[in-house]
Amino acid sequence: MGELIKVGMADMKICNAPDSLTTLGLGSCVGTVLYDPVTKISGMVHVMLPDSTKIRNNSNIAKFADTGIWELYDRMLRKGAVSANIVSKIAGGAKMFSYSSGDNDLMNVGLKNVEATKEMLEKLKIRLLAEDTGLNYGRTIVFDSNTGNLLIRAVGKSEKII
Protein backbone atom coordinates (compact mmCIF):
# COMPACT_ATOMS: atom_id res chain seq x y z
CA MET A 1 0.00 0.00 0.00
CA GLY A 2 1.25 3.43 -0.87
CA GLU A 3 0.96 6.61 1.09
CA LEU A 4 -2.31 8.58 1.28
CA ILE A 5 -1.54 12.21 0.49
CA LYS A 6 -4.00 14.84 1.63
CA VAL A 7 -4.86 17.79 -0.57
CA GLY A 8 -6.39 20.69 1.36
CA MET A 9 -8.53 23.59 0.22
CA ALA A 10 -6.69 25.73 -2.36
CA ASP A 11 -3.92 23.16 -2.48
CA MET A 12 -2.32 20.80 -5.03
CA LYS A 13 -0.22 17.64 -4.75
CA ILE A 14 1.49 15.26 -7.14
CA CYS A 15 2.27 11.59 -6.52
CA ASN A 16 3.53 8.41 -8.14
CA ALA A 17 2.18 4.85 -7.91
CA PRO A 18 1.37 3.28 -5.50
CA ASP A 19 0.45 6.45 -3.58
CA SER A 20 -3.07 7.90 -3.40
CA LEU A 21 -4.36 11.47 -3.31
CA THR A 22 -7.36 12.54 -1.26
CA THR A 23 -9.52 15.56 -0.51
CA LEU A 24 -11.98 15.35 2.37
CA GLY A 25 -15.35 17.04 2.42
CA LEU A 26 -15.43 18.78 -0.96
CA GLY A 27 -18.40 21.14 -1.10
CA SER A 28 -18.76 23.80 -3.76
CA CYS A 29 -15.05 23.51 -4.50
CA VAL A 30 -13.92 21.24 -7.34
CA GLY A 31 -11.33 18.50 -7.06
CA THR A 32 -9.56 17.83 -10.35
CA VAL A 33 -7.39 14.78 -10.91
CA LEU A 34 -4.89 14.73 -13.76
CA TYR A 35 -3.39 11.35 -14.50
CA ASP A 36 -0.86 9.82 -16.86
CA PRO A 37 -1.81 6.12 -17.04
CA VAL A 38 1.59 5.19 -18.51
CA THR A 39 3.97 6.80 -16.02
CA LYS A 40 1.25 6.76 -13.29
CA ILE A 41 2.22 10.29 -12.34
CA SER A 42 -0.92 11.76 -10.81
CA GLY A 43 -1.95 15.14 -9.50
CA MET A 44 -4.89 16.60 -7.63
CA VAL A 45 -5.89 20.23 -7.21
CA HIS A 46 -8.68 21.56 -4.98
CA VAL A 47 -9.92 24.84 -6.43
CA MET A 48 -12.34 27.23 -4.73
CA LEU A 49 -13.11 29.82 -7.38
CA PRO A 50 -13.49 29.75 -11.15
CA ASP A 51 -11.47 32.68 -12.45
CA SER A 52 -8.28 34.27 -11.14
CA THR A 53 -8.62 37.26 -13.45
CA LYS A 54 -11.80 38.38 -11.67
CA ILE A 55 -10.16 38.55 -8.25
CA ARG A 56 -7.74 41.18 -7.07
CA ASN A 57 -5.90 39.03 -4.54
CA ASN A 58 -4.96 36.11 -6.77
CA SER A 59 -1.48 35.12 -5.66
CA ASN A 60 -2.58 31.66 -4.52
CA ILE A 61 -2.68 29.85 -7.86
CA ALA A 62 -4.18 26.63 -6.44
CA LYS A 63 -7.29 28.57 -5.43
CA PHE A 64 -8.56 29.12 -8.97
CA ALA A 65 -9.67 26.69 -11.68
CA ASP A 66 -7.78 28.47 -14.46
CA THR A 67 -4.39 28.91 -12.78
CA GLY A 68 -4.66 25.81 -10.57
CA ILE A 69 -5.20 23.29 -13.35
CA TRP A 70 -2.60 24.92 -15.58
CA GLU A 71 -0.01 24.82 -12.79
CA LEU A 72 -0.79 21.18 -11.90
CA TYR A 73 -0.46 20.18 -15.57
CA ASP A 74 2.84 22.03 -15.87
CA ARG A 75 4.27 20.51 -12.70
CA MET A 76 3.30 17.02 -13.84
CA LEU A 77 5.04 17.49 -17.16
CA ARG A 78 8.15 18.62 -15.31
CA LYS A 79 7.94 15.45 -13.21
CA GLY A 80 7.98 13.36 -16.36
CA ALA A 81 4.31 12.92 -17.25
CA VAL A 82 3.63 12.87 -21.01
CA SER A 83 1.11 15.48 -22.13
CA ALA A 84 -0.51 13.24 -24.76
CA ASN A 85 -1.25 10.62 -22.08
CA ILE A 86 -2.80 12.88 -19.49
CA VAL A 87 -6.49 12.36 -18.76
CA SER A 88 -8.71 13.79 -16.03
CA LYS A 89 -11.52 13.07 -13.59
CA ILE A 90 -13.37 15.72 -11.63
CA ALA A 91 -15.71 15.84 -8.62
CA GLY A 92 -17.42 18.41 -6.40
CA GLY A 93 -19.01 21.70 -7.36
CA ALA A 94 -22.11 21.06 -5.24
CA LYS A 95 -24.69 23.66 -4.43
CA MET A 96 -24.50 23.32 -0.67
CA PHE A 97 -27.24 25.76 0.21
CA SER A 98 -30.22 26.91 -1.79
CA TYR A 99 -33.01 29.36 -1.46
CA SER A 100 -36.56 28.56 -2.36
CA SER A 101 -36.89 32.13 -3.58
CA GLY A 102 -34.12 32.08 -6.17
CA ASP A 103 -30.36 31.97 -6.12
CA ASN A 104 -27.54 34.43 -6.04
CA ASP A 105 -23.91 34.32 -7.11
CA LEU A 106 -22.67 32.69 -3.96
CA MET A 107 -25.07 29.77 -4.35
CA ASN A 108 -23.99 29.10 -7.91
CA VAL A 109 -20.24 29.14 -7.34
CA GLY A 110 -20.13 25.32 -7.48
CA LEU A 111 -21.61 25.25 -10.96
CA LYS A 112 -19.24 28.01 -12.09
CA ASN A 113 -16.27 26.09 -10.71
CA VAL A 114 -17.28 23.01 -12.71
CA GLU A 115 -17.74 25.05 -15.90
CA ALA A 116 -14.40 26.81 -15.47
CA THR A 117 -12.66 23.50 -14.76
CA LYS A 118 -14.03 21.92 -17.95
CA GLU A 119 -13.10 24.99 -19.96
CA MET A 120 -9.52 24.82 -18.71
CA LEU A 121 -9.27 21.08 -19.44
CA GLU A 122 -10.51 21.73 -22.95
CA LYS A 123 -7.98 24.53 -23.41
CA LEU A 124 -5.18 22.16 -22.40
CA LYS A 125 -6.70 19.41 -24.59
CA ILE A 126 -7.03 17.07 -21.62
CA ARG A 127 -9.74 14.44 -21.98
CA LEU A 128 -12.31 14.35 -19.17
CA LEU A 129 -12.88 10.65 -18.47
CA ALA A 130 -15.46 10.92 -15.72
CA GLU A 131 -17.13 13.38 -13.38
CA ASP A 132 -19.32 13.39 -10.29
CA THR A 133 -20.32 17.01 -9.92
CA GLY A 134 -23.15 19.29 -8.90
CA LEU A 135 -26.16 18.24 -6.81
CA ASN A 136 -26.38 19.34 -3.20
CA TYR A 137 -24.05 17.25 -1.08
CA GLY A 138 -20.42 17.12 -0.01
CA ARG A 139 -17.95 14.52 -1.27
CA THR A 140 -14.74 12.93 -0.10
CA ILE A 141 -12.58 11.75 -2.98
CA VAL A 142 -9.65 9.32 -3.06
CA PHE A 143 -7.60 8.79 -6.21
CA ASP A 144 -5.56 5.62 -6.58
CA SER A 145 -2.62 6.36 -8.87
CA ASN A 146 -2.08 2.67 -9.46
CA THR A 147 -5.52 1.88 -10.88
CA GLY A 148 -6.69 5.33 -11.95
CA ASN A 149 -9.85 4.85 -9.89
CA LEU A 150 -11.48 7.83 -8.19
CA LEU A 151 -13.46 6.74 -5.14
CA ILE A 152 -16.29 9.02 -4.01
CA ARG A 153 -17.85 8.97 -0.56
CA ALA A 154 -20.87 11.04 0.55
CA VAL A 155 -22.99 11.13 3.69
CA GLY A 156 -25.85 8.62 3.55
CA LYS A 157 -24.85 7.33 0.11
CA SER A 158 -23.01 4.21 -0.96
CA GLU A 159 -19.45 4.61 -2.18
CA LYS A 160 -18.86 4.79 -5.87
CA ILE A 161 -15.90 4.64 -8.18
CA ILE A 162 -15.61 6.68 -11.34
Add this chain to the structure above:
Amino acid sequence: MSKISLDDLSAMQFDVLKELGNIGAGNATTALSQLINAKIDIGVPQVKLLEFNQIPEVIGSEEKVMVGIMIMLTGDVSGIMMFMMEPEVAKEIVDTLMCGMCPVDKNSLEFSEMEQSAVTEIGNIIAGAYLRALGELTGLTFDITVPMIQIDMVGAILSVPAIEFGKIGDKVLIIETAFDDEVVRSKNAVKGYYLLVPEVESYEKMLSALGV
Protein backbone atom coordinates in the same frame (compact mmCIF):
# COMPACT_ATOMS: atom_id res chain seq x y z
CA MET B 1 -11.35 50.09 -1.74
CA SER B 2 -10.99 48.76 1.74
CA LYS B 3 -8.08 49.86 3.88
CA ILE B 4 -8.27 46.78 6.05
CA SER B 5 -6.36 43.65 5.30
CA LEU B 6 -6.98 40.58 7.39
CA ASP B 7 -3.30 39.80 7.38
CA ASP B 8 -2.33 42.98 9.13
CA LEU B 9 -5.02 43.58 11.67
CA SER B 10 -3.58 45.23 14.74
CA ALA B 11 -3.79 43.49 18.10
CA MET B 12 -6.30 46.13 19.12
CA GLN B 13 -8.52 45.48 16.08
CA PHE B 14 -8.25 41.77 16.65
CA ASP B 15 -9.35 42.17 20.26
CA VAL B 16 -12.31 44.28 19.24
CA LEU B 17 -13.48 41.65 16.74
CA LYS B 18 -13.03 39.04 19.43
CA GLU B 19 -15.16 41.05 21.80
CA LEU B 20 -17.85 41.41 19.13
CA GLY B 21 -17.82 37.62 18.85
CA ASN B 22 -18.08 37.28 22.61
CA ILE B 23 -21.06 39.56 22.85
CA GLY B 24 -22.88 38.07 19.88
CA ALA B 25 -22.33 34.49 21.02
CA GLY B 26 -23.34 35.33 24.58
CA ASN B 27 -26.63 36.82 23.42
CA ALA B 28 -27.28 33.97 20.99
CA THR B 29 -26.66 31.39 23.68
CA THR B 30 -29.05 33.15 26.04
CA ALA B 31 -31.70 33.00 23.31
CA LEU B 32 -31.07 29.30 22.77
CA SER B 33 -31.18 28.69 26.50
CA GLN B 34 -34.58 30.40 26.81
CA LEU B 35 -35.90 28.56 23.80
CA ILE B 36 -35.24 25.12 25.22
CA ASN B 37 -35.59 26.20 28.82
CA ALA B 38 -32.26 24.80 29.88
CA LYS B 39 -29.09 26.30 31.22
CA ILE B 40 -26.35 26.43 28.64
CA ASP B 41 -22.73 26.96 29.47
CA ILE B 42 -20.63 28.59 26.85
CA GLY B 43 -16.91 28.34 26.69
CA VAL B 44 -14.68 31.32 26.12
CA PRO B 45 -15.14 32.20 22.46
CA GLN B 46 -12.02 32.08 20.39
CA VAL B 47 -11.23 34.20 17.41
CA LYS B 48 -8.83 32.67 14.96
CA LEU B 49 -7.39 33.80 11.69
CA LEU B 50 -6.91 30.58 9.78
CA GLU B 51 -5.54 29.36 6.48
CA PHE B 52 -8.16 27.55 4.38
CA ASN B 53 -6.49 24.23 5.16
CA GLN B 54 -6.92 24.70 8.87
CA ILE B 55 -10.62 25.58 8.89
CA PRO B 56 -12.13 22.11 9.27
CA GLU B 57 -9.67 21.32 12.07
CA VAL B 58 -11.46 23.82 14.27
CA ILE B 59 -14.55 21.65 14.30
CA GLY B 60 -12.84 18.28 14.17
CA SER B 61 -12.29 16.69 10.83
CA GLU B 62 -13.48 17.56 7.34
CA GLU B 63 -15.67 14.46 7.26
CA LYS B 64 -17.49 14.97 10.53
CA VAL B 65 -21.21 15.37 9.90
CA MET B 66 -22.74 18.55 11.29
CA VAL B 67 -25.93 20.53 10.92
CA GLY B 68 -25.15 23.89 9.36
CA ILE B 69 -27.50 26.83 9.19
CA MET B 70 -26.45 29.67 6.93
CA ILE B 71 -27.84 33.17 6.90
CA MET B 72 -26.85 35.91 4.51
CA LEU B 73 -26.29 39.34 5.97
CA THR B 74 -27.34 42.47 4.16
CA GLY B 75 -27.62 46.05 5.37
CA ASP B 76 -24.62 48.01 6.69
CA VAL B 77 -22.75 44.81 7.30
CA SER B 78 -22.84 42.13 4.62
CA GLY B 79 -21.48 38.62 4.71
CA ILE B 80 -22.42 35.25 6.11
CA MET B 81 -23.46 34.08 9.54
CA MET B 82 -23.30 30.37 10.25
CA PHE B 83 -24.46 28.32 13.16
CA MET B 84 -23.29 24.73 13.40
CA MET B 85 -24.38 21.95 15.72
CA GLU B 86 -23.72 18.28 16.08
CA PRO B 87 -26.72 16.37 14.65
CA GLU B 88 -27.46 14.75 18.03
CA VAL B 89 -27.65 18.18 19.66
CA ALA B 90 -29.97 19.47 16.95
CA LYS B 91 -32.25 16.46 17.44
CA GLU B 92 -32.33 16.95 21.22
CA ILE B 93 -33.15 20.62 20.83
CA VAL B 94 -35.94 19.89 18.34
CA ASP B 95 -37.36 17.24 20.65
CA THR B 96 -37.35 19.67 23.59
CA LEU B 97 -38.81 22.46 21.51
CA MET B 98 -41.67 20.33 20.19
CA CYS B 99 -42.38 19.00 23.70
CA GLY B 100 -42.53 15.48 22.32
CA MET B 101 -45.38 16.36 19.96
CA CYS B 102 -43.34 15.45 16.95
CA PRO B 103 -41.57 12.10 17.10
CA VAL B 104 -37.84 12.65 16.74
CA ASP B 105 -35.66 9.75 15.71
CA LYS B 106 -32.51 10.54 17.66
CA ASN B 107 -30.56 7.62 16.29
CA SER B 108 -30.84 8.68 12.71
CA LEU B 109 -28.74 11.22 10.85
CA GLU B 110 -31.73 11.85 8.59
CA PHE B 111 -33.75 14.94 9.38
CA SER B 112 -37.43 14.96 8.45
CA GLU B 113 -38.87 18.05 6.82
CA MET B 114 -40.46 19.01 10.14
CA GLU B 115 -37.15 18.58 11.98
CA GLN B 116 -35.26 20.58 9.37
CA SER B 117 -37.82 23.32 9.56
CA ALA B 118 -37.59 23.44 13.37
CA VAL B 119 -33.77 23.54 13.30
CA THR B 120 -33.85 26.29 10.69
CA GLU B 121 -36.14 28.34 12.89
CA ILE B 122 -33.82 27.82 15.83
CA GLY B 123 -31.00 29.08 13.65
CA ASN B 124 -33.06 32.10 12.73
CA ILE B 125 -33.72 32.99 16.37
CA ILE B 126 -30.13 32.41 17.43
CA ALA B 127 -28.62 34.38 14.56
CA GLY B 128 -31.12 37.16 15.19
CA ALA B 129 -30.02 37.36 18.82
CA TYR B 130 -26.33 37.30 17.87
CA LEU B 131 -26.68 40.08 15.36
CA ARG B 132 -29.04 42.21 17.42
CA ALA B 133 -26.31 42.44 20.05
CA LEU B 134 -23.78 43.55 17.45
CA GLY B 135 -26.27 46.03 16.00
CA GLU B 136 -26.90 47.64 19.37
CA LEU B 137 -23.20 47.87 20.06
CA THR B 138 -22.11 49.31 16.73
CA GLY B 139 -25.23 51.22 15.69
CA LEU B 140 -25.04 49.45 12.33
CA THR B 141 -27.88 47.51 10.71
CA PHE B 142 -27.58 43.76 10.31
CA ASP B 143 -30.42 42.54 8.10
CA ILE B 144 -30.77 38.82 7.66
CA THR B 145 -32.26 36.66 4.95
CA VAL B 146 -34.22 33.44 5.37
CA PRO B 147 -31.88 30.80 6.82
CA MET B 148 -30.81 27.77 4.82
CA ILE B 149 -29.99 24.39 6.31
CA GLN B 150 -27.63 21.61 5.30
CA ILE B 151 -26.63 18.41 7.09
CA ASP B 152 -23.33 17.28 5.65
CA MET B 153 -19.58 17.01 6.10
CA VAL B 154 -17.97 19.96 7.88
CA GLY B 155 -15.55 20.54 5.03
CA ALA B 156 -18.37 20.76 2.51
CA ILE B 157 -20.49 23.11 4.62
CA LEU B 158 -17.55 25.38 5.40
CA SER B 159 -16.54 25.53 1.75
CA VAL B 160 -19.29 28.11 1.29
CA PRO B 161 -17.95 30.77 3.70
CA ALA B 162 -14.39 29.79 2.75
CA ILE B 163 -15.12 30.57 -0.90
CA GLU B 164 -16.62 33.90 0.08
CA PHE B 165 -13.44 34.70 2.00
CA GLY B 166 -11.35 33.28 -0.82
CA LYS B 167 -12.40 36.20 -2.99
CA ILE B 168 -10.54 38.62 -0.76
CA GLY B 169 -7.67 36.69 0.74
CA ASP B 170 -6.19 33.42 1.84
CA LYS B 171 -7.40 33.43 5.39
CA VAL B 172 -10.68 33.19 7.25
CA LEU B 173 -11.58 34.89 10.47
CA ILE B 174 -13.53 32.43 12.55
CA ILE B 175 -15.28 33.05 15.84
CA GLU B 176 -15.79 29.79 17.65
CA THR B 177 -17.94 29.18 20.70
CA ALA B 178 -18.48 25.84 22.34
CA PHE B 179 -21.59 25.15 24.32
CA ASP B 180 -22.73 22.45 26.68
CA ASP B 181 -26.28 22.30 27.96
CA GLU B 182 -28.40 20.41 30.45
CA VAL B 183 -30.60 18.78 27.83
CA VAL B 184 -27.70 17.04 26.23
CA ARG B 185 -25.57 16.66 29.32
CA SER B 186 -25.38 12.92 28.75
CA LYS B 187 -22.99 13.60 25.94
CA ASN B 188 -19.57 14.92 26.72
CA ALA B 189 -18.04 17.87 24.96
CA VAL B 190 -21.17 18.74 23.03
CA LYS B 191 -20.43 21.62 20.76
CA GLY B 192 -22.11 24.22 18.72
CA TYR B 193 -20.30 26.88 16.75
CA TYR B 194 -21.11 30.40 15.70
CA LEU B 195 -19.28 31.69 12.68
CA LEU B 196 -19.43 35.28 11.60
CA VAL B 197 -17.99 35.85 8.16
CA PRO B 198 -18.36 39.50 7.16
CA GLU B 199 -17.13 40.83 3.85
CA VAL B 200 -13.91 42.77 4.09
CA GLU B 201 -15.55 46.19 3.73
CA SER B 202 -17.78 45.31 6.65
CA TYR B 203 -14.84 44.88 9.01
CA GLU B 204 -13.88 48.43 8.42
CA LYS B 205 -17.43 49.59 9.10
CA MET B 206 -17.66 47.62 12.32
CA LEU B 207 -14.26 48.71 13.56
CA SER B 208 -14.75 52.35 12.71
CA ALA B 209 -18.24 52.33 14.27
CA LEU B 210 -16.47 51.41 17.47
CA GLY B 211 -13.78 54.01 16.96
CA VAL B 212 -10.93 51.59 16.34
